[in-house]
Amino acid sequence: xxxxxxxxxxxxxxxxxxxxxxxxxxxxxxxxxxxxxxxxxxxxxxxxxxxxxxxxxxxxxxxxxxxxxxxxxxxxxxxxxxxxxxxxxxxxxxxxxxxxxxxxxxxxxxxxx
Amino acid sequence: xxxxxxxxxxxxxxxxxxxxxxxxxxxxxxxxxxxxxxxxxxxxxxxxxxxxxxxxxxxxxxxxxxxxxxxxxxxxxxxxxxxxxxxxxxxxxxxxxxxxxxxxxxxxxxxxxxx
Numbered sequence: 436x437x438x439x440x441x442x443x444x445x446x447x448x449x450x451x452x453x454x455x456x457x458x459x460x461x462x463x464x465x466x467x468x469x470x471x472x473x474x475x476x477x478x479x480x481x482x483x484x485x486x487x488x489x490x491x492x493x494x495x496x497x498x499x500x501x502x503x504x505x506x507x508x509x510x511x512x513x514x515x516x517x518x519x520x521x522x523x524x525x526x527x528x529x530x531x532x533x534x535x536x537x538x539x540x541x542x543x544x545x546x547x548x
Numbered sequence: 549x550x551x552x553x554x555x556x557x558x559x560x561x562x563x564x565x566x567x568x569x570x571x572x573x574x575x576x577x578x579x580x581x582x583x584x585x586x587x588x589x590x591x592x593x594x595x596x597x598x599x600x601x602x603x604x605x606x607x608x609x610x611x612x613x614x615x616x617x618x619x620x621x622x623x624x625x626x627x628x629x630x631x632x633x634x635x636x637x638x639x640x641x642x643x644x645x646x647x648x649x650x651x652x653x654x655x656x657x658x659x660x661x662x663x
Contacts, residue, residue, distance in 0.1 A: 478639060509565055
């Protein structure tokens with residue numbers, strides 16, 4: 436069955452430290468890949484997306500993600516985390532020609548001083 | 549409008565009552581989606597509209613749930629005879645067109661609490 440897995444439910448990172456959030460997918464072909472962020476009481480905001488081409492994609496707020504076909508992964512990274520990055524992060528995938536995004540269960544990022 | 553607008557932002561209802569949730573998509577976006585987000589869970593797809601085509605209702609959890617959309621305008625999600633397990637945040641999103649290559653723009657959601 437097709438699925439999206441975010442193995443970490445919670446992650447705590449010190450402010451200024453680097454961040455990596457994991458996302459793995461299980462699909463027959465390379466899907467379209469997305470990362471969204473949800474701040475408390477807000478809807479989801481698109482951080483970045485990968486369709487094809489360069490496997491390292493840059494997004495907003497200093498985030499980047501790398502697609503690794505061999506590992507079926509699309510991990511989100513940031514070199515230096517700010518307190519305002521504390522939020523829940525969702526990985527999502529869509530198959531070309533399909534009309535809905537499938538979301539992972541999310542990773543809650545806590546930033547410690 | 550500039551973004552996806554949902555109303556109300558919060559709704560508390562008694563078990564057994566019907567509720568209507570509204571979504572106003574971005575002007576010109578032909579595709580509209582409803583998702584449910586229960587506490588500690590990811591987003592659960594409910595229903596999707598694309599223009600005047602028949603909606604994809606494959607995610608609706610029971611026949612108590614229904615949704616309508618007229619053309620490419622406002623959509624209403626209706627939950628009849630609400631149950632406590634319906635308590636969740638209901639998120640609406642729209643996209644320029646259907647298909648995985650178009651990211652979604654989400655509204656801020658309606659937090660539904662069934663007491």
